[in-house]
Amino acid sequence: MKDNIGNIAVMEFKSIARGVEVTDSLIKASQVNLLVATSLCPGKYLTLVEGEMDALDTSVEVAVNMGGKHLYSTEIIGGIDAKVIGAISGKISPAVLGAIGIVESMQMAYLINAADITVDTAEVEFMDFRLARGCGVNSFFVITGQLAAVQEAVRVASEYLAEKGALIGQKVIANPDPQVLRWLTSAMCRC
Numbered sequence: 001m002k003d004n005i006g007n008i009a010v011m012e013f014k015s016i017a018r019g020v021e022v023t024d025s026l027i028k029a030s031q032v033n034l035l036v037a038t039s040l041c042p043g044k045y046l047t048l049v050e051g052e053m054d055a056l057d058t059s060v061e062v063a064v065n066m067g068g069k070h071l072y073s074t075e076i077i078g079g080i081d082a083k084v085i086g087a088i089s090g091k092i093s094p095a096v097l098g099a100i101g102i103v104e105s106m107q108m109a110y111l112i113n114a115a116d117i118t119v120d121t122a123e124v125e126f127m128d129f130r131l132a133r134g135c136g137v138n139s140f141f142v143i144t145g146q147l148a149a150v151q152e153a154v155r156v157a158s159e160y161l162a163e164k165g166a167l168i169g170q171k172v173i174a175n176p177d178p179q180v181l182r183w184l185t186s187a188m189c190r191c
Contacts, residue, residue: 008080009059012071060074075110092125100150105166115157118141118156
């Protein structure tokens with residue numbers, strides 16, 4: 001059963017200064033709650049707000065009008081799963097549950113929606129969720145679960161990202177070797 005936290009809007013800016021300015025304006029213009037507002041690599045700014053759909057529409061309209069060429073991607077996601085927000089905040093599964101799947105994109109707004117689609121589709125847990133931190137412009141998430149669930153989750157996330165023109169890569173690894181996992185988990189710094 002899906003544990004919804006509500007509706008969110010995700011806005012990714014190519015300018016930190018513009019991102020801060022637009023975030024301030026969109027909060028003042030609409031009845032939204034700020035979930036995340038942070039600078040990311042290289043010189044990007046991410047804003048996530050929660051609220052009613054009409055308030056989110058207003059916030060995105062402000063972002064589009066003020067952000068202009070500095071708005072890289074935006075997406076409204078209705079009924080986002082709490083697992084996704086938890087993973088973005090660093091609440092991840094410490095153990096591999098049979099297989100792992102990795103989905104990679106340059107566009108954070110679409111990647112967050114793809115992550116929500118994965119948990120709607122299959123019983124998987126997040127092992128990592130990296131939004132342009134310590135990895136240049138690419139963002140990715142790593143999921144774990146039974147092989148069939150991971151395959152299905154990666155398939156639907158990849159299809160969605162491919163439709164948006166935002167898929168960089170995806171892989172499923174059944175029963176990953178402990179040596180690979182040791183290096184994978186050590187590389188998952190929250191920098």
